[in-house]
Structures are given as C-alpha cells and as structure tokens.
Amino acid sequence: MHNKEKHIVIIGGGTAGCVAAGRLAREGYRISLIEKDKKPGGKINNWYQLFPDRRRSVEVTDYINKEIDHPLIDLMTGTELDKVKYKNGKFSISTGKSDLGQADAVLIATGFDLFDATRKEEYGYGIYDNVITSLDLENMFHSGDILTTKEEIPKRVGIVHCVGSRDEKVGNFHCSKVCCVTAVKQAIEIKEHIPDSEVFCFYMDMRMFGPYYEELYRESQEKWVVNYIRGKVSEVSENIEGRLVIKAEDTLLGKPIRMEVDMLVLMVGMQNAKAGLNLQDKFGIQTGVNGFFRIRDNHYGNNLSNVDGLFYAGTCTAPMNITDTISHARAAAVEITEYLSKN
Amino acid sequence: MARNFGFAPIKGRVIDFDRNDKRVFEYVLEREPSFALCIGCGGCAATCSAANFTEFSLRKLNILIRRGENDEVRKIVDRCMLCGKCTLVCPRGVNTRNVVFLTREAFEEFDNYAI
Amino acid sequence: MPFNPFVIPFNIGLYFIILYVVARGVVWFRDLPRTDKLRMQRGFFGRPFILSIKEIFMEGLIHRKIFKVNPVLGYMHMSLAFGWFLLILLGTIEADIFGEKHLNPPYKAIFFRFFNPDHGTAGLAKHYGFLMDLILALILSGLLIAIIKRFWSGIVGMKRTANLKFLDKVALTSLWLIFPSRLLAESFTCGAYGSGSFLTGSLGTALAGFLPAEIMAYPFWWLYSLSLGTFFILLPRTRYMHIPSEMFLIFMRNSGVRIGDQYGSCADVQIHACSSCGICLNVCQLSTSADITNIQAAYFVKGLKREDDVFDIALNCLMCGRCDEACPVGIELGPLRMIHRRAGDPPKDTMSIWSGYLRLRNQNIQDNGESHITAFQYLKPQPVKKGPEVLYFAGCMTHLTPGIPIAMRKIFEAAGIDFDFMDKDGSVCCGRPLTLAGKDREARELIRNNSDAIWRSGAKTLVTSCPICYKIFMESYHLDVEVLHHSQYINRLIEEEKLKLNFLNKSVIYHDPCELGRGSGIYSEPRRVLIHISRLGKSNHEKEDALCCGGSLANLKIDRRKITDIVSDVVEELTLSNPDYLATACPLCKKTFGKADIKAGSEIKDIAEIVAMAIVSEPPEAIELKKRTKLEKVSL
Incomplete structure (x- = not known):
C-alpha cells in the first residue's frame, strides 16, 4: 500500500504537532492536523525571545510554519476533537464540525x-x-514597555522560581525544568530594558541542564549583575505605598529576609494541558504520577502510549524545552513511519 | 579523657559528626518519615510566626537535628508556637509541626540518659 | 416456695451485677468534684431526674438517635433493649398475677414457664401468653440482625464493625444464647404440657412430635440460666457495661455535669457508656477518605478501657467534631481526646475499673509546682494603636491567604469603620494550635501577650478572620471586648445597613469550617450574609453534618498526602452542583481546598471576598449626600 493512502491524525498544532506533521507529510502520509486555537504554533507564539541565545521566537515560528506548508497537511484551526472509535488498530475520528474518517x-x-x-x-x-x-x-517584552500598573518603571524586580512546580501543596511534585533558565533569561532582558534596575531571583535550586544554560547563568552574573538568593518566597504583602513586600529566608546566611520590590514575576511551571487530559477517556490512555501522559518506556519508548497506533510528541509527556520538543516530535515521526510500514 | 592528644576539635566550631548523638534524629525520623524530605528551601523559616520576634529557623533546626547538634537544637526548639504556618508552605509536604513536637518529645524521652 | 437448682447461676449473676452497679455508681459519685456532686444532688430532686427517665427510655431503650441514622441498626438495638425490658416487666407482672402468690423472687418471673408449665391455656392468661410470645419474637428478630451484622456487616448499612476482645466475645456468645435457649426451653415445656401461644406453643407441639419434650426441656432451662448468669458476671469487664453506664451518664448530663479538662469520674462514666456501636467509624473522614482505620473514637475509647497507650491515637485526629455530633450516647469525644493530649499517657490506675475502689481521691491531679522557664520570653508587648472602634486580628494562616485581609480592609472602609489591623506585620499565634497539641501552659503565655495588646488598644470589638483564633478568643481569653468572627461582623454591618451590597447573580455553596460550625455553633450568620448577596444553594453536608476540609491543625500526625485525599473528596462532594463559588469562612479551609483539583467554573472564595466583590462602589459625594438625607429624615 502506498503511503498516501495512510492517514494520520495529529492532535495539537503547537511546536511538536507541527514538526511531526511536516516530517510525516514529507514521508508521503496524509495528515489531519487539529488545533483548538485560531493559529498554529502553540505557546511559542506568546514568547518574545528564547533561551539560551535569546533569538527572537518568531524565527522558530517561521520554521514551524514552513514545516506545515505541505499539500498533504490538512490544518484545521479552531477545531477540537469530538468522538473517537477504536477498532482493530484503526481510529475513526470526528471533530465537532466534520468527520475525519479513518x-x-x-x-x-x-x-x-x-x-x-x-x-x-x-x-x-x-x-x-x-x-x-x-x-x-x-x-x-512584546509591547516593549515594562511598567507597573501605575505606569512607572520598576526599580527593583523579584523573580520567584518554582511556582507550581516541585510543590506538594498544589499536587505538582515534578520539576518543570525550563523555569530556572527562563528566569535567568528574563532577568537579563529586564536589565537590558532597564539598566539601572535591580533584579533578584529567589530559587530553591538552580537547574541549568541544557547546552549554554550555565553560560547564560554566568553571563547574568558577570555582565548584568543579577542577584540570586537561595530561599523560597513564602509570603507577599503590600505596604501602604503599594510596594510589594516579600518574605523569604536567605538560607545561605540563615536569616529571614524581607524586601520591597516594585514588581514580582512568578515563574509558573508546566502541567499537562487540560485539553489533553480531556482525551484520556476517549482514547483510554494513562497518566503518570506527575500528571503527564505515561510513556511506554522511559528510555526507548518515550513516544509510545499504551494503545497501539497512538503516539505522543512533546510536552504532553513531560516538561521540555523547544529543542527537546522538536527532537521528540521528529522521533515520533520515525516511530509512526515504522509502525505504519509494519501494519 | 585525653582523647585526640589535645587536638580535640573546639566544640561549636566543627561538627563532630562521628561523635554526635543522632538519637533525636532517629527518634523523629522513625515517627515522622516526611522529615527526610526537606530540601532546605527555607520557606518554613520565612513564614514562621516566631521568627518575626526571635531567632528561629525550622530549616536550620532540621539540619542541626540531622547532624546531631543537639545542644543547639535544645536552645531553640521551645521557641516554636506550633502555629502551623510552616506546614502550609512546605513544598515537600514535611509535617514540620510534628517534627517540632517529636523533637521535644525526644528530649523528654532521652533526658534521663543525658544527651 | 418452688425451687430448682438450675436457677442458681442466674441468681448469682443477678445479685452480683446489682451489687456491682450500685457500688460502681457510688464510687463514680464519690470521685466527682464537689460542685458536680452538688449538681447531681440537686438534679436528683428536680427536673433533671424526670428528663433523665424520659431520655433513658427514648435513648437507652428505644434508641431513637440510632434509628435516625440507620433504621435497621436502630431496630436491632431497640428490639433487644426495649424487648428485654418489656419481657422482664411483663414477666414480673405475669408471675405476680398468675403465680400462686404475690411478690416473688426475680427468678420466678424469668423462669415462670418452668414453674407453671400448664399455664395460659385459656382466658386472660392465654392472651397474656400471646403477648409474651410476641415480645420474645421481637427480641429474636433483633438478635437475628445482630448475628447477621457481626458476620456480614455490610447488610445492616454499617461499613465497619468495631473489633471485639476475648471477654467481649464470650459475653456476646452468652448474650446470643439467652433468648434462643429461652425459646427452646419454653417450647419444650409447652410441647410437653400442650400450653403456650403462637411461638412457644406451635414450636413446642412440633418438637414434641418427634422428641421427648419433657426430658429435652430441662437442659435448656439450665442453659438459659447459665447464659444469663455468665452474661451478668462478665458484664463489668465487657462493653455491655455501657448499659448501666449510659443511664448514669444521662442523669449526669442532665444534671449539668461535664467532662472537664482532666481525667475524672465523668470521663470514666463516658468511656464506659460507649457501646461500640460503630456509628462514629462511618462519619470519620480519616476512614472514609484517607484509609486510616485504627484511630476512630470507638477504638480510642476501647483503648482507654483496655488501658492501652492511646497518646498517638489521641493526636491522630482532625478534631472536626463529626463523631461527637454523631455519637448516639452523647459521649464528649473531642474533650475526651483533649484530656489525653494534655496528659500524655495518663496514669493507668485512674482508668482501671477495679482500682476505682482502691484509688485515693484526686491523686490524678498532678501539678508539682515546678517553676517553668518560659519558652516565649522573646515576646515583647505588641505595639498598638489606641482607641480604634474595631481591632482586626487576621490570624497566622490568614497571612497566607492575602485575599481575605484585603477584602476585610475594603469592607471596613466601605462601612466607614475606624479599625486597626492588629497583626499586619505578623501575628503572635492565638495559642489554639498549642492547646490542640495539649500544651496549655505554653498557650497561656501567648494568650497573655495577645490579651495585653487587645486590652491596651481599648477597642470595643475584636474581629478575626480565623475560626481557630475565634474559638480560643471565646473560650480561653478573658477579654472585656466583644469578639466576632468576620462572618458575624459582616452580617451585623448588613443588618445595621452600614454596608450597601449589590446582589451578585452567582450560585454559592457554603462550607462550614469545623471550628466555626460544630466548634462554635455559628451557622446562621454566614448563611444570612450569603443569602443577601448571592444564590446560596445547599450541599449534602450542611451545618452539623459539614465535612472537614482535612487541613485541621488538630491532627499532628497525619501524612500530608492523606490530607490531599480527604480534601479531594470534600471538594468533589461540595461542587456536585457546579456552583460558581465554593465559599468558606476560614483561611485554613481555603488554603487546604487549594490542594484539590477544582472543577473548571468553580472558585474557592472566603465569604469576605464575596462580600467585598458585592460592595456598591459609589462616589464619596453620593455617600455623603445619602448620610445627610438620612440624618435629615431622622431629625424630621
């Protein structure tokens, strides 16, 4: 059977979905790419610059858009999956608007x-x-103005790491991986915009796991004099002048620290998308203790689900940066190609 | 006792880990396994009601207990008001209130044998 | 006078138990504090006595409260207790009317059929015999349920049955044997003599058809007497001691005697009044949501009776009060736990049933007068602003839910109240958490420090956002200011028309915080506030039946993950109707709810936050104008 007669449905038109769609289309498969938002690209559309090299995110968006510019890809934006039937390894899928067939x-x-x-x-x-x-x-950053609600330029900015990550109190035990380096990147960008400002990062651990992340961290200290305080912020209040007062412990000194800031940036973590979790019952797939979809093997099966013919790509399986997401999506394309050539 | 030939470390400067009494640590850990989960973020110490008024850091207390620095533990452990705020902010879910409670209990228990 | 040796076991048992119960009652009374003795004496000659008779009838015999919770279980208890009572009462009357003489010894009533085998074949006696059979049938039906319950507890609607110790099992077996052996003994006798009514008569005739009824009857009369005797002798050492203890407790309670804060006579009566019915097991969220099944009230009380070390059990409890509320005997389970939190593991001899005779009076009050070096010497007098109308104490927890104090500030400002935020830079803890951990003496130092600040401020009203603080302000602070929880205060502002609020077209479910609801009895004010501004709906757990969020400070021992289990169940249950807001009135509940996965569309809000959203925002001139017109109207 010719590849063209095989049909693949990809749910989610973010980085992972688009990259995998491009790869598979070039293999000659017919692709239906479903995206719930009005345009493809996903979360990256919201980002201004990317770590570690602070390139403009539009460059990556351009790459993604080129990937899905292929006659075999049917991109359906503003669309959500409705019904799924699974029989003998084939899926019949319909969206609210149309039937996608098998x-x-x-x-x-x-x-x-x-x-x-x-x-x-x-x-x-x-x-x-x-x-x-x-x-x-x-x-x-997009708008070019970093201002408080009173339209003033902040003189001091606090950055709180691990908001909603590594936190038993909200049921997220996992590390979201990218927030530390995002904090470093954003600290530099703030300093770039407002050179005479002070920036303080409150961290539990600095996790600079990727290539050139540690270098970025060094740059932030050496070139931009960003301050790092090891201690979790536990309370924020507002004083009479409307400045924020944060309480933390400077754990390296062993003393509580109180500090006024004009702006506080929370490094919000990642969790599995609600839209993805809604598919759980429809496909009969499982999540792990971290709430992300459970992959079949942590080392060599990280695109495989517990359902034959159903694959994962990107951050629905674990927090990832863009580099890893793209690699993961390409790997998914390889897995799918192999699976379809066997069946 | 003439141990170490006069080179005994000065108490309070060096943690004499091998000689320190870790019974309090064992006592607490056995009864409150979440004690082991601390990563020393200091959230507890930052929110602490008592720390507003006096030197008291639960994070420090936690490590002191682990190292067997019981004299220092004893000095501060009674300052806690048991208000429970620390328990509400701990990202690791350590039952910090019970740690304080058990530490006091351990001292009562072992006091007869003089730690 | 007719006599037969088989009545001896019964007689020994009966006289033993009468003597024991009387002696026990005397000891209990003797060990009461003087004021409680006076209460009981006064009660004996007054209304409490009559009330108690009524209550003993309704609760001890009919078991009305158990009926309400679980009709089948209620029927079981009722048929056994009330049935047995009727059997004794009517049996005594029967023996008196139809026996050869009046005023017989008790065994004559119990074994009436043996001594009058041909009685009741005609006339009034026949009808009376029918009645006696009917009562026996009633008891036997209850017994059947009891046996089923023991082996298949699910059938009677109870999820768990309290486990029994060895003596309880022997006593239970003898109790179970009493009525079947009576049935068989009477039936054989009736079969032999052709007497008896629909039950004993029919069964007797049937049995006599193929068995030598006359010979068979005698061993069963022995069995009947033996099982009665065994049951009576074992009664003081088993859970069936609850029967006399409950009567004593009812009278004590009606006379105004309460458990207090130390182990004493009243606590002793209460633990013996527990029948291990197991109703508390099913209302405990630690068992229903968190799978912690060995710390519930019934096990705690059983541990006390057995003189086990119950210190850890005493501490592993949310103190939410759901079991107190559910207990059909009305045992003060929360205060009982508190006693053991305070005392650690109390001296064993004060709890023994037998040592009650031996122990010296009041030896359990231990205060060795040792001077205590205060742990909180670092607390200095708090700076206060003099003379605000209202002093606002947010409480420790409220600092972690800044939405609440900010809403309160808006409310104070909108109502034009002169207030001072007492603990805006951090609180000195109210002391309740220490109290809950059994550390009263340390708590007193915090109470002193806060009281001092409150007195010095000269405020007339103290408003707090935290029900935990509220409870200790009410119970252990001796303040000359009025203490209000913010829900009460807001309700007052609305009633006095100081606060103008819009109607928010939102559906709301209200969750009663334990310390505010069951703990302090405040149910109506928060509801009145919410009805005023929103569409207040009803959940399946309102008021006394409210659930605990699971975050209670009272439980020192619970694993944090178990709290997540509890709160997830609670939030799911309370948001069944998909309300816009799940409202509560406690920072700790709010913080704990945050652990759960909240359904899209529902939000957790404190009552103050909802009120703050509803504040009518008018330009200051308009408010001024209104004030003036109002004044003019008044002056006219």
Missing part, C-alpha cells in the same frame, strides 16, 4: 498548560497589581 495512527501533541498562579494565593497573583507571571512579562 486514521491509521494518531499522534497526541496537546502540550502543556502553564500553572494557574492564583492557586498559590500567598504570592498574591490576581490580588496585588504588580505580581505577574513569566508569561505576562513576555507580553510586556
């Missing part, structure tokens, strides 16, 4: 949701004006 394989690339920072009420997101998330800060 699929020989399905790739889940539903990605992640950012942690809802209002759940950590002690940090005051949604309560105090100038407590923002890392995503809000990216939006500020």
Whole structure:
C-alpha cells in the first residue's frame, strides 16, 4: 500500500504537532492536523525571545510554519476533537464540525498548560497589581514597555522560581525544568530594558541542564549583575505605598529576609494541558504520577502510549524545552513511519 | 579523657559528626518519615510566626537535628508556637509541626540518659 | 416456695451485677468534684431526674438517635433493649398475677414457664401468653440482625464493625444464647404440657412430635440460666457495661455535669457508656477518605478501657467534631481526646475499673509546682494603636491567604469603620494550635501577650478572620471586648445597613469550617450574609453534618498526602452542583481546598471576598449626600 493512502491524525498544532506533521507529510502520509486555537504554533507564539541565545521566537515560528506548508497537511484551526472509535488498530475520528474518517495512527501533541498562579494565593497573583507571571512579562517584552500598573518603571524586580512546580501543596511534585533558565533569561532582558534596575531571583535550586544554560547563568552574573538568593518566597504583602513586600529566608546566611520590590514575576511551571487530559477517556490512555501522559518506556519508548497506533510528541509527556520538543516530535515521526510500514 | 592528644576539635566550631548523638534524629525520623524530605528551601523559616520576634529557623533546626547538634537544637526548639504556618508552605509536604513536637518529645524521652 | 437448682447461676449473676452497679455508681459519685456532686444532688430532686427517665427510655431503650441514622441498626438495638425490658416487666407482672402468690423472687418471673408449665391455656392468661410470645419474637428478630451484622456487616448499612476482645466475645456468645435457649426451653415445656401461644406453643407441639419434650426441656432451662448468669458476671469487664453506664451518664448530663479538662469520674462514666456501636467509624473522614482505620473514637475509647497507650491515637485526629455530633450516647469525644493530649499517657490506675475502689481521691491531679522557664520570653508587648472602634486580628494562616485581609480592609472602609489591623506585620499565634497539641501552659503565655495588646488598644470589638483564633478568643481569653468572627461582623454591618451590597447573580455553596460550625455553633450568620448577596444553594453536608476540609491543625500526625485525599473528596462532594463559588469562612479551609483539583467554573472564595466583590462602589459625594438625607429624615 502506498503511503498516501495512510492517514494520520495529529492532535495539537503547537511546536511538536507541527514538526511531526511536516516530517510525516514529507514521508508521503496524509495528515489531519487539529488545533483548538485560531493559529498554529502553540505557546511559542506568546514568547518574545528564547533561551539560551535569546533569538527572537518568531524565527522558530517561521520554521514551524514552513514545516506545515505541505499539500498533504490538512490544518484545521479552531477545531477540537469530538468522538473517537477504536477498532482493530484503526481510529475513526470526528471533530465537532466534520468527520475525519479513518486514521491509521494518531499522534497526541496537546502540550502543556502553564500553572494557574492564583492557586498559590500567598504570592498574591490576581490580588496585588504588580505580581505577574513569566508569561505576562513576555507580553510586556512584546509591547516593549515594562511598567507597573501605575505606569512607572520598576526599580527593583523579584523573580520567584518554582511556582507550581516541585510543590506538594498544589499536587505538582515534578520539576518543570525550563523555569530556572527562563528566569535567568528574563532577568537579563529586564536589565537590558532597564539598566539601572535591580533584579533578584529567589530559587530553591538552580537547574541549568541544557547546552549554554550555565553560560547564560554566568553571563547574568558577570555582565548584568543579577542577584540570586537561595530561599523560597513564602509570603507577599503590600505596604501602604503599594510596594510589594516579600518574605523569604536567605538560607545561605540563615536569616529571614524581607524586601520591597516594585514588581514580582512568578515563574509558573508546566502541567499537562487540560485539553489533553480531556482525551484520556476517549482514547483510554494513562497518566503518570506527575500528571503527564505515561510513556511506554522511559528510555526507548518515550513516544509510545499504551494503545497501539497512538503516539505522543512533546510536552504532553513531560516538561521540555523547544529543542527537546522538536527532537521528540521528529522521533515520533520515525516511530509512526515504522509502525505504519509494519501494519 | 585525653582523647585526640589535645587536638580535640573546639566544640561549636566543627561538627563532630562521628561523635554526635543522632538519637533525636532517629527518634523523629522513625515517627515522622516526611522529615527526610526537606530540601532546605527555607520557606518554613520565612513564614514562621516566631521568627518575626526571635531567632528561629525550622530549616536550620532540621539540619542541626540531622547532624546531631543537639545542644543547639535544645536552645531553640521551645521557641516554636506550633502555629502551623510552616506546614502550609512546605513544598515537600514535611509535617514540620510534628517534627517540632517529636523533637521535644525526644528530649523528654532521652533526658534521663543525658544527651 | 418452688425451687430448682438450675436457677442458681442466674441468681448469682443477678445479685452480683446489682451489687456491682450500685457500688460502681457510688464510687463514680464519690470521685466527682464537689460542685458536680452538688449538681447531681440537686438534679436528683428536680427536673433533671424526670428528663433523665424520659431520655433513658427514648435513648437507652428505644434508641431513637440510632434509628435516625440507620433504621435497621436502630431496630436491632431497640428490639433487644426495649424487648428485654418489656419481657422482664411483663414477666414480673405475669408471675405476680398468675403465680400462686404475690411478690416473688426475680427468678420466678424469668423462669415462670418452668414453674407453671400448664399455664395460659385459656382466658386472660392465654392472651397474656400471646403477648409474651410476641415480645420474645421481637427480641429474636433483633438478635437475628445482630448475628447477621457481626458476620456480614455490610447488610445492616454499617461499613465497619468495631473489633471485639476475648471477654467481649464470650459475653456476646452468652448474650446470643439467652433468648434462643429461652425459646427452646419454653417450647419444650409447652410441647410437653400442650400450653403456650403462637411461638412457644406451635414450636413446642412440633418438637414434641418427634422428641421427648419433657426430658429435652430441662437442659435448656439450665442453659438459659447459665447464659444469663455468665452474661451478668462478665458484664463489668465487657462493653455491655455501657448499659448501666449510659443511664448514669444521662442523669449526669442532665444534671449539668461535664467532662472537664482532666481525667475524672465523668470521663470514666463516658468511656464506659460507649457501646461500640460503630456509628462514629462511618462519619470519620480519616476512614472514609484517607484509609486510616485504627484511630476512630470507638477504638480510642476501647483503648482507654483496655488501658492501652492511646497518646498517638489521641493526636491522630482532625478534631472536626463529626463523631461527637454523631455519637448516639452523647459521649464528649473531642474533650475526651483533649484530656489525653494534655496528659500524655495518663496514669493507668485512674482508668482501671477495679482500682476505682482502691484509688485515693484526686491523686490524678498532678501539678508539682515546678517553676517553668518560659519558652516565649522573646515576646515583647505588641505595639498598638489606641482607641480604634474595631481591632482586626487576621490570624497566622490568614497571612497566607492575602485575599481575605484585603477584602476585610475594603469592607471596613466601605462601612466607614475606624479599625486597626492588629497583626499586619505578623501575628503572635492565638495559642489554639498549642492547646490542640495539649500544651496549655505554653498557650497561656501567648494568650497573655495577645490579651495585653487587645486590652491596651481599648477597642470595643475584636474581629478575626480565623475560626481557630475565634474559638480560643471565646473560650480561653478573658477579654472585656466583644469578639466576632468576620462572618458575624459582616452580617451585623448588613443588618445595621452600614454596608450597601449589590446582589451578585452567582450560585454559592457554603462550607462550614469545623471550628466555626460544630466548634462554635455559628451557622446562621454566614448563611444570612450569603443569602443577601448571592444564590446560596445547599450541599449534602450542611451545618452539623459539614465535612472537614482535612487541613485541621488538630491532627499532628497525619501524612500530608492523606490530607490531599480527604480534601479531594470534600471538594468533589461540595461542587456536585457546579456552583460558581465554593465559599468558606476560614483561611485554613481555603488554603487546604487549594490542594484539590477544582472543577473548571468553580472558585474557592472566603465569604469576605464575596462580600467585598458585592460592595456598591459609589462616589464619596453620593455617600455623603445619602448620610445627610438620612440624618435629615431622622431629625424630621
């Protein structure tokens, strides 16, 4: 049977979904790419610059858009999956709008949701004006203005690591991996925008796991004099002047530290996307203790699900940076090609 | 006793780990396994009601107990008001209140044998 | 006077138990504090006595409360208790009317059929015999349920049955044997003599058809007497001691005697009044949600009776009060636990049933007068602002839920109240957490420090956002200010029309915090506030039946992950109707709810936050104008 007669449905048109779609289309498979938002690209659309080299994220978006520019890819934006039937290794899938017919394989690339920072009420997101998330800060970078709600330039900015990650209190035991380096990147960007500002990162552990991350960390210290305080922020309040007061312990000194800041940035972590979790019952797939989809093997089966013909790509299986997401998506394409050539 | 020929480490400067009494640590850990989960983030110490008024760091207490530095533990452990705020912020889910409670209990238990 | 040796075991048992119960009652009474003795004496000649008779009838015999919770279980208890009572009462009357003489010894009533085998074949006696058979049938039906319950506990609707110790098992067996042996003894006798009514008569005739009824009857009369005797003799050492103890407890309670804060006579009566019915096991969320099944009230009380080390069990409890509320005997389970938290492991001899005779009076009050070096010397007098109208004490936990104090600030400002935020820079803990850990003496130092600040402020009203603080302010602080929880205070502001609120078209389910609801009896004010501004719905757990969020400070021992199990169940249960807001009135509940996965569309809010959202925002001039027109109206 010719590849063209094989049909693959990819759920999620973010980085992983698009990269896998491009690869598989070039192999000659017919692809239906379902994206719930109005345009493809996913979370990266919100980001301004990427670590570790601070290239503009639009460059990567361009790459992704080129990937899916292929006659065999049917991109359906603003669409969500509705019904699934699974029989003899084939899926019949319909969206709310149309019937996609039979699929020989399905790739889940539903990605992640950012942690809802209002759940950590002690940090005051949604309560105090100038407590923002890392995503809000990216939006500020887009607009070019980093201002408090009173339209003032912040003189001192605090950055809180591990918000919604490594936290038993919100049921997320895992490390979201990318927040540490995001904090370093954003600290540098703040200093770049406002050279005479002070930036303080409050961290539990600095996890610089990727290539050139440690170098970025060094740069932040050497070139930008970003301050790092080892201690988890546990309370935020507002004083009469409307400045934020944060309480932490400077654990390396063994003394509590109190500090006023004009703006507090919460490094919100990753958790499995609600949209992805909604597919759980439809496909009969499982999640691990970290809430992400459970892969068949941690080392050599990290694109495989517990259902034959159903594959995963990207951050629906674990927190990942963009590099790893792209590699993971390409690996998924290889797995799917192999699976379809056997069946 | 003329141990170490006069080169005995000065108490308080060096943690004499091999000689320190770790019974309090064992006592607490056995009854509250979550004690082992601490990563020393200091969240507890930052939110602590008592730390507003006096030197008291639960994070430090935790490590002192592990190292068997019981004299220092004894000095501060009673300052805790058991209000429980630390338990509410601990990202590792350590039952910090019970750690304090058990530490006091351990001292009562072992006091007869003089730690 | 007719006599037969088989009545001896019964007689020994009966006289033993009467003497024991009387002696026990005397000891209990003797060991009461003087004021409680006076209460009981006064009660004996007054209303409490009558009330107690009524309550003993309703609860001890009919078991009305158990009926309410579980009709089958209620029927079981009722048929055994009330049935047996009727059997004795009517049996005595029967022996008196139909026997050869009046005023017989008790065994004549119990073994009436043996001594009058041909009685009741005609006339009034026949009808009376029918009645006696009916009662026996009632008891036997209850017994059947009891046996089923023991072996297949699910059938009677109870999830768990309290485990028994050896003596309990022997006593239980003898109890179970009493009525079947009576049935068979009477039936054989009736079969031999052609007497008896629908039960004993029919069964007797049937048995006599193929068995030598006359010979068979005698061993069963022995068995009947022996099982009665065994049961009576074992009674003091088994859970069946609850029968006399419960009567004593009812009278004690009606006379106004309470358990207090130290182990004493009243606590002793209470632990013996527990029948191990197991109702507390099913309401305990530690068992239903967190799979912790060895610390519930019934096991705790059993541990006390057995003189086990119950210190850890005493501490492993949310103190939510659900078992107190459910206990059909009305044992003060929370205070009982508190006693053992305070005392650590109390001296064993004060708890023994037998040492009650021997122990010296009041030896269990131990205060060796040792001077205590205070742990909280670092606390200095708190700085206070003089003379605000209202002093606001947020509480430690509230600092972790900044939404609440911010909402309160808005409310104070909207109502134009002059207030001071007493602990805005961090609280001196109210002392309740120490109290709950059994450390009263240390708690007193915190109470002193806070009281001092409150007095010095000169405020008339103290408002707190934390029900935990509220409870100890009410119970252990001796303040000359009015103490209100913020839900009460907001309700008052609304009633006095100081606070103008919009109606928010939102559906709300209200969760009663344990310390505010069952702990302090405040149910209506928060509801009135919410009805005023929202569509307040009902969950399956309202007021006294409210669930505990699981985050209670009272439990020192619980694994944090178990709290997640509990709170997930609670949130799921409370958001069944998909309310816009799940409202509570406690920072700790709110923080704990945050651990659960909340359904999309529902939000957790403190009552103060919802009120703050509803505040009518008017320009200051408009408010001023309104004030003036109001004043003008008044002056007119």
